[in-house]
Amino acid sequence: MPQIGRNERVRVSLTLDGKKVSGLAEPRMLLSDFLRQQLSAGAVHVGCEHGVCGACTIRVDGRAVRSCLMFAVQAQGCDIETAAGLAGEDGELDALQKAFRKNHALQCGYCTPGILMSVTSFLDSNPDAGEDELKDMLGGHLCRCTGYVGIMRAVLEYAAARRA
């Protein structure tokens, strides 16, 4: 049974947006901090650090979760996806990002990467989700800029395009 002392730093290896990577973490290091500081994953934004704002949302083994409510050591061997993995190698935005751009679904963009990960994860398991369910899903995110109208428009447009 793996045991890690409080002052020990252990190597945590995981898959980040398709690449195998690793870094050092002590037990109390939050996954959000680990991704940003050790693995330079700038698409993980940190807002409240207590699970309320949704800025730090990533996909862990496919499911959208708060990375500020997990410890890095818990992510050993996990498949982690962030918004940085959405665009193509050449930097071309993916369909969801294009829908956000087209519908003015962001202003400062702080909340955006987390929302993108929630949307893709939710639609993967609920491809037929309607407006109410999508609003409910979006309820897990705070956006201080947009008023959500543009975000909903983008999400609905993207959901419809995925179904088509």
Next chain:
Amino acid sequence: MKPKPFDYVRAETLDEALDALARHGADARILAGGQSQVAMLNFRLIETEVLIDITRIEALDYIRIENGALEIGAATRQSDLKDWPGLAEKVPMLHAALPFIGHVQTRNRGTVCGSIAHSDPSSELPLCLAVLEGEVVLRSKRAERTLKAADFQLEMLTTARAPDEMITAVRFPLGDASAGHAFDEMNRRRGDFAIVSLAAVARQDSVRLGVGGVAGTPKVRNWSELRTGDIDEALNAFAWELGGHDDIHGTARYRRELVRRLGRQVIEEARSCRR
């Protein structure tokens, strides 16, 4: 904010977790989904010497029907229960309550048993456990015991769990097909902490109503016969007994008013789905 340093143990089997608990007792905490606990650690509202992670114990990740109850293991996520195909038919109250629990992003990691272990007075699952008269299975290296909801939930954030025990499963009795069930709650935004939450089970003339968020634990009242004309008076008496507290989200008086108004709605809704 960051938690105080702690030692981390990843238990791979139940025995490993129980060994670690026996060794560290009150100095240790079990980490399941962590959707409340990690936030509290980050805020330093709580601290721990040792964190025993049980999320990778596969034998605790299950949903099964046994002896007339739905049994849910300690590593089972709230999302998995919500998406479990038989839920609406087997335990309609849980089916009604689960969408109110946090957000999809927290249900994806939060566990059913963890919420019951945390015993927040405004949480949905402890309320369901109380109103359905469910059970909690506790294990230590010494023994296993099963407690009824009312014996497990002592007061706000306090349960009968001994320091070397952990919840391995919870059991919700299967709903009887003739009864009607309803759940509702009031909060500023869906997914936030409930200011008041209510769960009602209606059979022929009787009503069983549970209220969360007003007293320190979910409180349940049984009326063996409740005529429509008597509902308001019954709820008013119940609301006064519950008392309530003032906080930033609402006054005690507002909470009692919610018990009266939402109470009536959930009772009527439960009655309308009796068969």
